Amino acid sequence: MSIFEYNGSALVAMVGKNCFAIASDRRLGVNLQTVATDFQRIFKIHDKLYIGLSGLATDAQTMYQRLVFRHKLYQLREERDMKPQTFASLVSALLYEKRFGPYFCQPVIAGLGDDDVPFICTMDCLGAKELAKDFVVSGTASESLYGACESMYKPNMESEELFETISQALLSSVDRDCLSGWGGHVLLVTPTEVQERTLKGRMD
């Protein structure tokens, strides 16, 4: 089994009309044994910027700690929050620093940039950015997620419809992956509010 499949994960982010949604599964496993059913993979950087980290859980937590540290320093120096595009470049640089001994995690970054334009991107474990206009996926269930999102996604969805779509895509995909599941965690971010919801799916 590959190192990326050691803990199991599923992450997806989608762009809507002036909003975005980011969702993850909740399982933490050690190979085939489930160890936690409430594991958090999506972290807040600031009110309008979230990062989800799939792959090896310990590397995901370490990456998050390093990123929060860097962002806090940035806030002290610049007296403002980081733009999502800038943050994505920061994540990419931090990952590429470890080019010959990488962090085994694949981030999914989602945020609202200038004028509240939604921004999403994903990268591989070495920091190669992939900017997408519609959706990005990551984790052991990524193939299923690609299929489900490709079929279910429409551009310019309002927040309620976006929430429904991302939830259905996540739940259908993790149901076909034994390493991810145990429900879902969905964050829907609009310029005015953040809605955080937990989904109940197949608990296996």
Next chain:
Amino acid sequence: MAIRGNWMYENNGGTCVAIAGADYCVIAADTRLSVGYSIYTRDYSKICKLADKCVMASSGFQGDLKALQKNLAAKHLIYQHQHNKQMSCPAMAQLLSNTLYYKRFFPYYTFNILGGLDSDGKGCVFTYDAVGSYERVGYSAHGTGAGLIIPVLDNQLKSPSPLLLPAKDAVTPLSEMEAVDLVKDVFASATERDIYTGDKVEILVINASGIRQELMELRKD
């Protein structure tokens, strides 16, 4: 026999899907034949009509598929001579399983789906692995695009998924038109993300009035 590399088999790519309805069955497969990163032809049928109400679609190694189709056609002809009737879909399903297991130690590298109408006129789909293990299900997909398609079918078919327990009656409550539209949608999505799926999709619909064929264009890249 020393096995050096994988010279005995080749994966020609492609995806096939089947959905069983109350009184119809939809089977579809794309028409691209590939080897490695090249396309051999954009116009290759992976579907074969085995009997009046029984159609097989397969992905995998097309050389083995041609041999398997020939084998089954011959056995079906003998059956017709001996019993003076066409084989029913469940009977053909068992025959296919036995034919595949016969070559258990040098398998046909084909991932098959059999679709048709059973003796009550209800849609049936049988799904196989390469050595003949089979199960009657409400829907199935095989091939390079299957991982992209199956979660969508789980979600949209509103029929009991094979993952549910206790096992429930398999057929979907969707109408024939809705099922065909769903098949077209999933192939379009699979074509976007799978390099081996594309060109055209051949869709066969089997119902009481016979077999109807439809071809839909897909992205050619």
